[in-house]
């Protein structure tokens with residue numbers, strides 16, 4: 191073990207086997223010949239991240255992390271036109287403090303596993319990806335987005351009357367820079383794929399039907415670098431952000447619970463949910 195987050199070399203096993211494991215909201219297909227797992231979120235209608243999905247996500251990643259045959263994960267969605275609608279707003283509305291705390295801890299856990307993964311992680315963003323959906327993408331090593339101007343990506347929390355926590359903000363800053371993050375977060379901006387590419391929020395925009403094949407090709411390029419060197423470099427780059435959340439984890443939960451429990455915030459979220467429902471009907 192080379193880092194507190196469990197850096198270790200993965201050895202690809204040469205075989206023609208594909209293994210699959212599936213939970214309620216996450217399915218994983220592991221290709222032993224390539225060492226690549228494709229992990230799909232499948233929670234209709236919009237892959238909103240509820241407690242169960244977040245828990246399954248973390249467990250699936252942990253399984254892959256200890257699987258010596260797995261060197262990389264492509265994260266994508268099984269739902270057409272949607273990568274993820276972000277956190278399930280109903281998990282943050284009308285529940286009690288214990289529930290909010292449990293939910294936030296599950297989100298932190300998932301993030302520590304994804305952002306701290308030793309595997310190569312590539313987001314194949316095949317649909318809209320607001321807020322928590324954007325967090326998933328930005329936590330990966332590389333982002334490929336489908337070229338469809340109806341899709342958007344960004345941290346739009348302020349539009350809901352809530353605030354992106356410091357660890358969302360930190361990785362956004364690392365990705366697009368301080369000034370762009372300041373503007374983007376204050377205004378709760380959502381970007382089209384082309385605009386996301388311009389500011390560096392995604393690395394590539396490709397035709398919808400090429401998102402997965404491009405992800406596989408990029409994975410092969412990343413695999414050409416020796417695992418131990420890439421993993422140590424990743425760990426060195428990401429350790430400060432990981433340590434910051436680990437150190438302030440309980441305070442972050444307390445902060446979230448007290449913020450989200452405020453009457454004014456509950457009201458904002460209810461209004462936003464009603465607006466979403468009206469738009470859909």
Ligand SMILES: CCCCC/C=C\C/C=C\C=C\CC(=O)SCCNC(=O)CCNC(=O)[C@H](O)C(C)(C)COP(=O)(O)OP(=O)(O)OC[C@H]1O[C@@H](n2cnc3c(N)ncnc32)[C@H](O)[C@@H]1OP(=O)(O)O
Nearest residue numbers: 238275276277278279318320321322353355449466467470
């Ligand atoms: C100072 C201290 C600070 C401390 C920290 C404090 C707080 C931080 C707190 C929270 C951080 C949260 C991050 C988040 O992720 S919040 C979630 C933000 N997400 C969104 O804004 C996305 C909303 N959804 C959409 O924009 C669209 O649904 C989308 C573009 C994804 C898809 O559009 P489409 O037209 O296909 O589908 P819809 O008809 O809109 O939706 C279908 C169905 O799904 C429901 N729904 C959509 N999104 C969510 C969601 N995020 N959670 C729950 N439910 C969702 C929608 O209401 C529809 O339902 P129904 O009408 O079919 O019943």
